[in-house]
Amino acid sequence: MNYLSISGLTKSFGERVLFDSIAFGLDQGQKAALVGQNGAGKSTLMKIIMGLELADKGEVVINSGIRVAYVHQNPTFAAGMSIYDTIFDSGENEALAVVKAYQKATLEAENGRADEKLLQTLFDRMDSLQAWDFDYQIKEILGKLGLHDTDVPVEKLSGGQRKRVALARALLAQPDLLLLDEPTNHLDLETIEWLEEYLSTANLSLFMVTHDRYFLDRVTNMIFELDDRQLFKYNGNYGYFLEKKAQRKEQEATEQEKAKSLYKKELDWIRRQPKARGTKAKYRVDAFEQTKEKAFKKTEERELSLGLTTQRLGSKILELDKVVKQYGDKKLIDGFSYTFKKGDKVGIVGPNGVGKTTFLSLLTGLIEADQGAVTKGQTTVFGYYRQEEDRFDESKILIDTVKEVAEVVTVAGGATITVSQFLNRFGFPPKQQHTPIAKLSGGERRRLQLLLVLITNPNFLILDEPTNDLDIDTLNTLESFLDDFPGCLLIVSHDRYFMDRLVDHLFVFEGNGFIRDFPGNYTDLREEERERKEEAARLQREQKREAQKEASTPAPVAAPVSESTSVRKATFKEKQEFEAISQELEELQAEKETLIAQISAGTEDHERLLAWSGRLQEVDERLDALELRWLELSELAGL
Template identity: 70%
Template sequence: MNYLSVENLSKSFGERKLFQNISFGIDQGQKIALVGINGAGKSTLMKIIMGIEVADAGNIAINQQIKVSYVHQNPVFTGNLTIYQTIFEGSKNETLQVIEDYHKAMLDSEMGKENGDILQRLFEKMDTLQAWDYEYQIKEVLGKLGLHDTDLAVGNLSGGQRKRVALAKAILEKPDLLLLDEPTNHLDLETIEWLEDYLSKANLAILMVTHDRYFLEKVTNQIIELDNGSIHRYLGNYGYFLEKKAERREIEATEQEKAKSLYKKELEWIRRQPKARGTKAKYRVDAFEETKEKAFQKREEREIELNVVSQRLGNKIIEIESLGKSFDEKVLVKGFSYTFKKGDKIGIVGPNGSGKTTFLNMLTGIMQPDRGKITLGQTTAIGYYRQEEDSFDEEKRLIDIVKDVAEVVSIAGGSTITFSQFLTKFGFPPKQQHTPISKLSGGERRRLQLLMVLIKSPNFLILDEPTNDLDIMTLNTLEEFLDNFPGCLIIVSHDRYFMDRLVDHLFVFEGEGIIKDFPGNYTDFREWEKQQKSLQKETPSAKEPALLSSETPLNKNKASFKEKKEFEEINQQIETLNKEKKSLVEKITSGTVDHQALLDWSNRIQEIEGVLEELEMRWLELSELDGIE
């Protein structure tokens, strides 16, 4: 079944053509990634599909029998609604309404209100609609996306929290077609892995814009490339796309060389003919014009060269001694010490809110620690690329922004170039350099922000989420540059491919101020975590204390958040099943003459007793864990 058709779509902004006469479709079950360089028009195309932007020409047809959900790159919510109200605002979902009615009836019952008939009716409707499963899914999605306090007002949320709310809303709407614009931005690594797993298994069609290469590899089965205003389709994942794109480029280069050769021959023929155009073979003249266009077609490659130099780094770089930082009663860093060495390439991982950005702000002097000290070497020059987008004067031209910082730039090899040449090497061609900042795309603004950091030749680079909004070509170039960067490097990133390629070890923020130094990249760390969990399952029970080593964690029996939630859910399930059992027993003893009903009720009671036995065994296991109440 066809879900979406795009036919001969065109869009320009002034003289700049984003795409022209592009056509493609999405069918049931297809999971498609939309890729292309920054400014190619990916986000604009998504907005046109959703009716937020208007195309210059062409048509979009969405199957009226399907449900479509869209997650904006930077979602904005207005009003004073809570997270929960926002997620389900305007929902006509019958299952959701039954769940809400059932919980209200349960609450009334607990307050002593006689509503047994209403509860029984709602209970049966919950069963009919399989609402128990949907309620569990709501809790799982909200929990996995870190939306635990759903009573918070959306107007007070950060950009990352708003993205999570938008994702939760889209997933729980149960769409047939899901449109996602940079879904992994602002998410922590564990959340990305959950979302990746969920989308790869979900029975729905997807069109998404993303630069996350692991995400592309696992979730998508097709890739559409928006390149030079045209669409190129690849039936495969990211690895297949890279291979076939290289082949396409080789074929195009060969065809262009043939066109140039043919153009020279045809040009000689054109010049030998009489000047009066009417005397020449019209079909050959037309063919000549087509050949000329193909031979001299300009590609918008925007090749980026990151070959800036860094200042010399002395023996003393940065020393951290017994660092501590808290906000009220929340400890973010506790007693952390580290001496940076030449060539250190360190990744920082940990859940949102664990103190990563606070740590970087202390390292750069933006924030002062409560305890301990940070000492910088005399030659240490820090370049800090922040997660928040820099604020530029929107009316200023691109070239003026860079000119205010440096007239000339030193590059590798000891030579210098003008700021205009430097902009060109950074993927901003001369024509674009006179563009006002307000006209730049999100990815182009982030690239400008990176340029402003590197132009000062730092020897200690701190990159906080540098991959957000950058296209894959820019990322590849940035990785090459950082791989050969002679100074020290600290990276906070949700891009696992980026981290795996560049870092040698990790600072792992475990919460409650604990930071551990792990020797290896992100994939190494995740594998180590899995091994530790397997070992914990195989460790002796508390009944064999003589076999426990002195290094056994004291909190090995402490309940996790997931186990606490499971305990709460089991309590609710046991209570509900017992009520159902009681209701069925009352029906049986009421003296009905309907033998089939009696048989059905008796069978259901047996099923309930079996489920209760399993739940009660699990309840006993969980009740022994520390933190369960």
């Protein structure tokens, strides 16, 4: 079944054409991502699909029989409403409305204002809609997204909290088609991993804009790329997209070289013919013009280059000695000490609100420690890229904004270049350099913010969520630059791929002011945490078995009790059941891994994709039931 159909869509802003006569569709069960360079028109296309922006021409058709939910890149809500009212302010989902009404009636009953007739009516309605599971799902989603206090007014929320509220509202609407614009921005790593797992197994169609490469690889089975005003389709995940895009670029370059060779031959023919146009073969003249256009076609491919020099670091860089910082009763940093060494590349991880940004402000001297000392070396020059977007003068043009910081830039090797040349290297061609700041896209503004940090040639870079809104090409270039960066590097990021590639060790903020120095990258940390949880679960199972054995052992009596009567042995039938369950558990676990791999790889057969998702849910439910029975049987003697 077709859910979304786009045909002949064109959009431009003045002389700048974002996309021209693009067409594509999205069917039931497909999970697609839209990628492209900053300013290519990704967010604009999303807004057009949702009716928030008008196209110049073309048509967007959404199946009228499906539910659609949309999460904006920077969501806003009506003031005067609580988180709870904002999430449940949708009448499109009947089950959602009934659960909301039932929860409200139950709360009133607890406060002595029970309406027994209404409660019974809602109870019956919950039964008929099978909404009890949905009630559980509501609690799970709100809990996983960290929305525990739902009475807070939405106007008091931070950007990250608003994104969580928008995600909760969209997921609980149980849409058939979900549209997401940069869903991982402002989320912590644990929440991103939960959302990744949820979307990869959910029975819905998905169309999203994201630069998170792990997220792309594990959730999508189709990728659309906006490039040079056209749309290209790749039936696969991010790894498949990279492979096929490279092949496409290589083929285009080959075709352009062939066109240039043919153009030279045809140009010679044109020059040898009489000047009067009517005496030449019209079809050949037309073909010549087409060849000329193809041979000298200018693409908008950006070639970013971040070859910059850095100021030399001395022997003393930055020292923290028993630093303490707290606000009221909340302790964020409790006696942390560390001495930075040349070439340190450190990542910072921890849940939102645990003190990561406060820590960066302490290092850079924006705030002072309550106790302890932060000592900076004389040659240390900070470059601090903040999570919040810098406020630019919207009326100024791009090049003038940069010239306020520097007129020339020193690049690798010690040579100096003009600001215009540096902007061109940074993906802002001469034509765009005279564009007013107000006309830059969100990603272009973030790239400008990064440029203004790097232009000062720092030797200690502090990057707080640097990947937000940057396109994949810019991220790849930035990663290559940071790989070779000779100074110190400190990164706070929810982009797991970015962290894994760049950092050598982590400062793990574990709460209550404790910061752990972990020797490894983010994937290493998650693996250690997984092993630790498995070990804790194993110990808990062993303790449970011991407790059950003690409970089942009768108290000592005067007459001796035979060993056979102290612990019940498994019957022959129970032994057979235990062996059968063990075998089925192995088979189901193998099937689950196969299903997850199939769903991640994707397929054009959407009926098959839906069947896989449904079977995965059945397998999970069966595993839960069998594991419980396996534990019961394993307690019996003789097994």
